[in-house]
Amino acid sequence: MTVAPLTDLPLWPPINLDRDPLVPLDAVERHRFSGPVTRVRLPTDTAAWLVTRHADVRQLLRHPDFSADLTRPGFPLLRRLTPAAFGSRQGGFIRMDGAEHSRLRRMLTAEFMIKNVRRIEPLIRQTVDRALDGLRDAGPPADLVTHFALPVPSMVICHLLGVPYADHDFFQERSRTLIDRDAPPERVQRHAQELRDYLHRLVETKVAAGDRTDDLLSRLARDRVDTGELAVDELVGMAVLLLIAGHETTANMIGLSTLLLLRHPARYAALGEDPGHADGLVDELLRYLSIVRSGLPRLALADVEIGGQLIRAGEGAIGVLSLANRDPGAFDRADEFDPYRQAQQHVAFGFGVHQCIGQPLARAELRIALVELARRFPRLRRADPDGRLPARDASVVFGLEALPVTW
Known part of the structure; x- marks a missing residue:
């Protein structure tokens, strides 16, 4: 088989500032990356296999011979960073495999079970109401991202972890650096270390004090660190992961979901008047918007066939969630919002x-946020319907920089 030169391969992920923010790839880009498995060039001048079909992505992500450990040689990094730029990997179980990953994940599984999330729904509602008051007081017009989409998940995750919300500007700035593919390596390394240092001080305070408060970090300090099951540095790594994932993803989903619903005013109105279908709507929003658009990278540890293509040991593969979620083989009228x-x-x-x-927490936050927004702001609309909306196209987690609204 003839292997195309690296320079002839299409670059992934594409940057297109003119693309509709609700569309993961435009028609030209879809054609360029068409095919169940496509060879692509990454920004690090390495090649990887792009996996785009729903069934193939599921196979890739569940296969034990594909590693999520970005410290392995040959791992398909999407930006020019050495793994050391992210600081210690201790506790960051999302980038671990096998027993190492399972040990840490099991310590958190019960915390995020549906029954536990339901128990904190009153807290989520209070947080949403407070943020909506802030949106109301800021306008009209007002930026929905600044005054609603970002504060809601930030306040909730801070409360759950036991992180002072007063420090949100500090950790939000550093979180955004860590998921920005265009951020200079030295800034990534500095901000990663500053965030770890901040959370290390917080965790050590909780451990030393034998803190009896009921936040997640205090419970893990008492139940896992004090018993020797978990090292302080591992708890810090878990805190970094949860803090970043706990507000960036949901904040971007709230902003994009609002934009999409404002393009469907009848559906937006129905959400506020009859929220009974909100759970199903949330799943469709997650499918249709798919904010992790650059995909999930993996490294093959053995030869594995995916979608008819042999991916050899040592080669990288990327499961593109956004294209899998718009696969016509898995969803009827896959490019339509239903x-x-x-x-x-x-x-x-x-x-x-x-x-x-x-x-479960992300679903609950998105459902409550959108229902209450539609209920309290039934006349919500874009302040500048023809204006271009700045998007975070270079972010690992796609979203809007701002969404000016009026009512």
């Missing part, structure tokens, strides 16, 4: 052992 679709089989949260552990 609020009544049964879309539960989407892969917006990943798949397999690394599937997002916080998805």
